[in-house]
Amino acid sequence: MVQINQDGVEMVGKGVGFERIRRITGYLVGTLDRFNDAKRAEVGERVKHTVSREVKL
């Protein structure tokens, strides 16, 4: 919703968060809010896997 701030400028997006889509147990979930406590913790602890040259086929 467009709101006018104190400087008289039209602003939009206040209170709107970012969507973060993640995969849990094989399917996607649109936002972390729907995750149960354990899965939230798991997503938080995930580390990235490096792709090195050796994978080249």
Add this chain to the structure above:
Amino acid sequence: MIQTIVKRDGRCVLFDLDKIAAAIFKAAQALGGSDYEMARALAEQVAASLEEAGNQSPTVEEIQDAVERTLVDNGHARTAKEFILYRAQRTRVRDMNTRLMKTYEELTYKSADENDIKRENANIDGDTAMGTMLKYGSEGAKQFYHMFVLRPEHSKAHLAGDIHIHDLDFLTLTTTCCQIDIDKLFTGGFCTGHGFLREPNDISSYAALACIAIQSNQNDQHGGQSIPNFDYGMAKGVAKTYRKLYTRNLAKGLELFCGIDDAEGIAKAIRDGISDARGIGPVFADDNGYRDQEAELLHEYTDGETTEKLQQFARREAVKETRRATYQAMEAFVHNLNTMHSRAGAQIPFSSINYGTDTSPEGRLVVECVLRATEAGLGNGETPIFPIHIFKVKEGINFNDGEPNYDLFKLACRVSAKRLFPNFSFIDAPYNLQYYKPGHPETEIAYMGCRTRVIGNHYDPTREIVNGRGNLSFTSVNLPRIAIRAKGDVDWFFEELDRKIDLVIDQLMERFEIQAKKKVRNYPFLMGQGVWIDSDKLGPDDEVREVLKHGTLSMGFIGLAETLKALIGQHHGESEYAQNLGLEIIGHMRRRMDDATRATGFNYTLLATPAEGLSGRFVRMDRKQFGELEGITDHEFYTNSFHIPVYYNISASEKIRLEAPYHALTNAGHISYIELDGDPLKNLDAFEQVVRYMKECGIGYGSINHPVDRDPVCGYTGIIDEVCPRCGRREGEAVSVQKLRELGCWQESAANCGYCGDPFEESERSANPLSF
């Protein structure tokens, strides 16, 4: 003289000696006693002993204590024991009732945000009316089964967290999942249970009916629904659409160039005439000589030059319109599966589609369009959550440059790099390839839901196919707990594991007995419409026992990493020794399933459990019992099945190499994930290399995770850390409308969220990458 007693809830009621006598008599009866007078005499003694103690208004507990004492004092030790058992059972029932009411209270007054039960399944919105209703039913059903249906040893093992009976709330109701053969379902039309649908005649009805089929079946089963042959099934709809559009455009041409009045009638007559005489019609590939036959007949109405012009016009327009119609149908399919509801509106159907191997031009168009529709996203450019896409990788068809569907494989990689789907399944993995028969799509491995796999068939070895089959139920073993209790004794670990496996085999069979007694009419769609294999041979009041035997009974496990850590101090990512022990453990479990299969004739299989609700449940219980053990119970979750822990640093290739051998062992289903850093769209080669390496290592089913974030205000999709790279706002912050206008991502009509669609993304979309 005792006049009143105090009940458990605090109420005062009149004392009734007969009630005590009846309780004693019941205990004696259980042991074969039949002397009510004796029971009455004992009850009088109980009352006397209470009066003697000066208790004029005893509580129920005090009376029961006195009954126990009196029985023992009079030499009725066995009756006393029976009475104590009865008392304990009553206490258990009472406790469970109290607990259930407590659960209901939390479901009622707490939001999903505060209540983990409401978020047990991320696919259900626990805050909606229907979502909460579903939870009331689910929690109540579970309590009922524990009290009255499950064998006590199974109930106890589940409640104690030794095993986990999945989808327990559906114990007496239905089975898990099914691979729906849409080709067969659509032939001749079908009935949803609420109305009959004719055989579809163009691609848009094919796509719409595929959604309805998934939705209808979702109401008959508790697991996911899968279409194993999406491209093959939908291709027929494309063929019908092309045939219709070619004829219509030819008619338009006839009307325009030749001034013929009943052009539509003539075009149809020509088509049907050729079809009757030669058995051919207009086809999308345009490779059957139909147009030559048609040209001869058209000469009756016009000259050779115009005929050629007419045919070229009809061909060109029909191709263009068929492509458009197919894209729109696939777009609608994806949109519908993300918005339609099942289960009293609480849940979007859990849908999966498998494709990638149909090399017909129609099948290829379907795959191209469903991928492009997914790439484009939903109405505001959101990433579609459903269906789960599974791209079937097969050497000789789509894996190498020069193979007919290699372009689709490349497109699949690109879409997955942006939208997380498709996942990739590998027909060439030896344990999948053994079933593969070229020209028989039903022998191509398919996966459903999170990872379920059903293809082998000991019950009927002539039907080792995916179509019409699925899992019946599954139960997981708490592996880490056995390992903790083993205190390093690997031999004891295997002995105890065997005891738990025996229990699970038993429990799965017990559950099958309940499922088998159901009638066809209990599953109006799944069985009533012949979706499940051979159910079309049954009548509405027939038991489903025999046809269910084509399904699988699966034992699952989670936390192999924690198990190894507890047994030898290292998990399988940390040492080759641990990897070998891991393979020994999972190999043993698989052998036990194969043994049970041979012994019973049922399809017992081993599952790498997805563990959504379970991942936290086991570890919470084990931490309470054994304390916080490093690398074992010190996280909020047990690691998914045989995965290397998500927090362990390891290269993609190493993770794939180590997890692949477990895919061969887990014949009920498996999946491996790789977490990629950064935006994989910027490095598609690396993305494809990971998929290729999965295939080389013998992975059966894999997917690649990467962050997909979206700013709903400016529409940016990609990686967002703290600040949106496009409009520069932070989470929750406002941004000026002027700035969005300058960026070209502002639409007046979308003032509530900022923006619809994504002009940047849209301008970057490359033209159709495929040639026909």
